[in-house]
Amino acid sequence: MEILIPDQIVNVINLSLYYGKTKALKEITLDVSKSKITSFIGPSGCGKSTLIRCINRMNDLIEDVKIEGEIKIDGCDIYAPDVDVTELRKRVGMVFQKPNPFPKSIFENVIYGPRVLGVKNKSVLKDLCEKALKRAALWDDVKERLHVNALDLSGGQQQRLCIARAIAMEPEIVLLDEPCSALDPIATSKIEDMLVELKKHYTVIIVTHNMQQAARISDYTGFFMLGKLMEFNVTTEIFTNPREKATEDYITGRFG
Amino acid sequence: MTREAYHRAIKNLQDEVLTMGDMVAIAIKESVESLRLRDMEASEKVIKNDAHINKKRFDIEEKCIFLIATQQPMAVDLRTLASILSMVTDLERMGDHAEGIAKINLMMCEGPPVKPLIDIPKMSEIALSMLTRCLKAFVDRDVEAARAICHVDDDVDALHDRIYKELLMMMIANPKIIPEATYLTWVSHNLERIADRVTNIAERVVYMVTGKMEEMNVSRY
Numbered sequence: 001m002e003i004l005i006p007d008q009i010v011n012v013i014n015l016s017l018y019y020g021k022t023k024a025l026k027e028i029t030l031d032v033s034k035s036k037i038t039s040f041i042g043p044s045g046c047g048k049s050t051l052i053r054c055i056n057r058m059n060d061l062i063e064d065v066k067i068e069g070e071i072k073i074d075g076c077d078i079y080a081p082d083v084d085v086t087e088l089r090k091r092v093g094m095v096f097q098k099p100n101p102f103p104k105s106i107f108e109n110v111i112y113g114p115r116v117l118g119v120k121n122k123s124v125l126k127d128l129c130e131k132a133l134k135r136a137a138l139w140d141d142v143k144e145r146l147h148v149n150a151l152d153l154s155g156g157q158q159q160r161l162c163i164a165r166a167i168a169m170e171p172e173i174v175l176l177d178e179p180c181s182a183l184d185p186i187a188t189s190k191i192e193d194m195l196v197e198l199k200k201h202y203t204v205i206i207v208t209h210n211m212q213q214a215a216r217i218s219d220y221t222g223f224f225m226l227g228k229l230m231e232f233n234v235t236t237e238i239f240t241n242p243r244e245k246a247t248e249d250y251i252t253g254r255f256g
Numbered sequence: 257m258t259r260e261a262y263h264r265a266i267k268n269l270q271d272e273v274l275t276m277g278d279m280v281a282i283a284i285k286e287s288v289e290s291l292r293l294r295d296m297e298a299s300e301k302v303i304k305n306d307a308h309i310n311k312k313r314f315d316i317e318e319k320c321i322f323l324i325a326t327q328q329p330m331a332v333d334l335r336t337l338a339s340i341l342s343m344v345t346d347l348e349r350m351g352d353h354a355e356g357i358a359k360i361n362l363m364m365c366e367g368p369p370v371k372p373l374i375d376i377p378k379m380s381e382i383a384l385s386m387l388t389r390c391l392k393a394f395v396d397r398d399v400e401a402a403r404a405i406c407h408v409d410d411d412v413d414a415l416h417d418r419i420y421k422e423l424l425m426m427m428i429a430n431p432k433i434i435p436e437a438t439y440l441t442w443v444s445h446n447l448e449r450i451a452d453r454v455t456n457i458a459e460r461v462v463y464m465v466t467g468k469m470e471e472m473n474v475s476r477y
Contacts, residue, residue: 212328239330241467251330253259 003233005031005220009203010055010173015069017050017059024050026227027069032173032220037195037204039214039235042224043250048207051224052175055205056092057085073173090117093166097178099158101150101165106133106142109150109161113169128168135201136164137194156187160194167202174198176206180213192217211251215239223247262327266336269319270395273340273347276312277391280347281384283309283354284450288380291361291443292373302358309351313344335467339460343394346453350387353446353453360439360446369440370426370433376440379415379447382408386454394461402461405454406473412451419444 010032017025025047032038040048050059057078059065071078078088090113101109110129111119119125129146133139138160142153150161159179166174176195180188188210195204195217208214214221215235222232223246231244242248249255257265283302290298320337323329329337386405393401423437423444455473462470 211330215330240334242331248331252333253262 005033007034008032009034009074010205011070011072011075012051012054013070013072015051015054015067015071017047017054017068018066019062020064024227025054028229030222030229030232032203032205034203035199035201036219037199037206037217038220038222039218040205040207040222040224041209041211041214041250042230043255044209045226046224047227048222048224049177052177052205052207053094055173055175056089056094058094060085090169091171092173092175093169093171094175094177095159095162095166095179098182099155099162101153101158101161103149103151105147106150106153106161107146110164110168112165117169129164132164132168133161135167135194135198136160137190137197138164154187156183156190159183159187159191163191163194163198167198171202173203173205176204178207178209181209188213211239223250225250257326262323263333265319265323266329266333269316269323269340270336272312272316272319273343274391274395276309276316276344276347277387279305279309279312280350280354281387283351284357284380284384284387284447287354287357287361288373288377288443288447291357291369292377294361294364294366294368296362299358299361303355303362306351306355310348313348316344317341332464335464339464342460343457346456350450350453353450356446357443360443364436364439370436371422371440375415375419375422376443376447379412379419379444379451382412382415383447383451383454386412386451387457390454390457390461393458394464397461397465399462399465402458402465403472405458409451409455409473412448416444416448 008031012028012030012032015025015028016023028047028051040052042048053059054067054071055078059067067079073091077083102112104112107129110132111125114125114128119128130139133142138157141157150158153161159182163174163176163179180191183191192213195206198204206214206218218235220232221235221238223230223238223242223244225246231238231242231247233243237243238247239251242251283305286298287302289295290302320341324337386408389401390405392398393405420441423441427434427437452473459470459472462468462472
């Protein structure tokens with residue numbers, strides 16, 4: 001059953017992806033709502049990370065990948081030949097499973113993207129850094145030590161720094177691939193609170209193995225299995241009254 | 257707890273709800289029977305046994321809360337546990353109504369009641385049959401059976417109406433019987449409430465199966 005997603009920013013239309021001859025995504029169609037959190041859940045190997053990586057064309061970096069179908073952002077096909085992939089990745093930021101700060105200062109990490117893009121004015125960079133760190137709920141932790149090495153931060157702080165680094169680019173969409181899987185519950189809850197705040201400014205798409213996390217923070221949830229989107233609905237429906245038996249079996253732990 | 261043990265624990269909770277349902281059914285049956293026979297000892301037993309019903313409710317609640325806290329149930333499991341929490345509250349209150357009937361028997365004067373007890377046992381019989389059918393619908397996950405129970409509640413309401421009017425007429429004709437006749441209206445009211453609470457349980461069965469909250473019975477009382 002299809003649901004009507006309001007204020008759509010991303011449209012995935014009949015998307016299939018092949019790694020060589022293996023079809024990893026099978027005719028996926030879903031819409032992502034602007035300024036909401038959409039989560040993708042499903043057992044390992046179900047294609048959820050593959051899909052999220054399609055949204056900023058990270059899979060372009062993998063050899064022998066073939067994509068069919070379309071992904072539109074604001075109505076424009078991101079796989080059209082004239083699309084500037086660097087520009088796309090500016091609009092669609094990404095944060096990965098393990099915090100991966102550069103071995104540089106906190107400040108240098110956050111302003112890395114804008115600096116590469118040519119922003120030189122120090123006061124602009126400082127403002128960008130402060131804004132990004134505040135939105136990533138890290139400013140109060142690090143404002144006195146912006147010039148210490150980012151690797152000195154705790155795991156949770158490093159992950160929030162990576163989120164700050166992503167949003168310093170002023171993206172429209174932030175993709176997060178299991179951002180809390182390497183973090184303890186306190187760091188996880190800080191990131192979750194921050195994501196809920198973040199959606200006021202950005203559209204958030206998150207892949208998570210933690211179903212309670214999807215239930216806690218996301219507005220929409222997609223359940224994937226064996227490369228197929230089994231069910232996509234508002235989160236409360238998915239977790240209290242899923243329509244598909246496969247979803248129910250997965251979230252109640254009857255398989256997977 | 258393994259997933260298998262968790263699902264077994266939910267199944268065991270369902271069995272415990274049935275056990276509690278049986279305890280409540282016995283309490284209702286014995287309370288009305290003790291009133292009919294004016295058997296004080298039997299009424300005292302009903303009153304004493306209500307503590308076991310209350311304890312059973314707490315046991316089941318604790319087990320539900322433990323599973324919610326430790327297993328983060330979702331979907332049908334979550335709905336089942338939420339429904340069980342609500343059902344045991346209704347069952348416990350039904351036990352209280354049975355206890356109330358037993359206490360009325362102790363409060364009434366010795367000797368036969370002011371009128372022969374015909375409709376009151378009939379109400380009790382219907383309410384008990386509703387409870388049995390409801391618990392079966394719970395086990396069978398049978399939405400239609402659960403919905404059908406709510407219609408039967410109208411029969412209990414009608415009997416309550418009849419008893420109330422009849423006693424009222426008797427009280428007008430003979431004010432001396434007002435205290436005793438009032439007790440009987442309380443009995444009837446307790447039975448009417450018991451039937452209403454069965455419909456609450458039926459609503460939970462529908463929710464558990466479909467995920468939809470439905471008001472299926474708008475009681476006149």
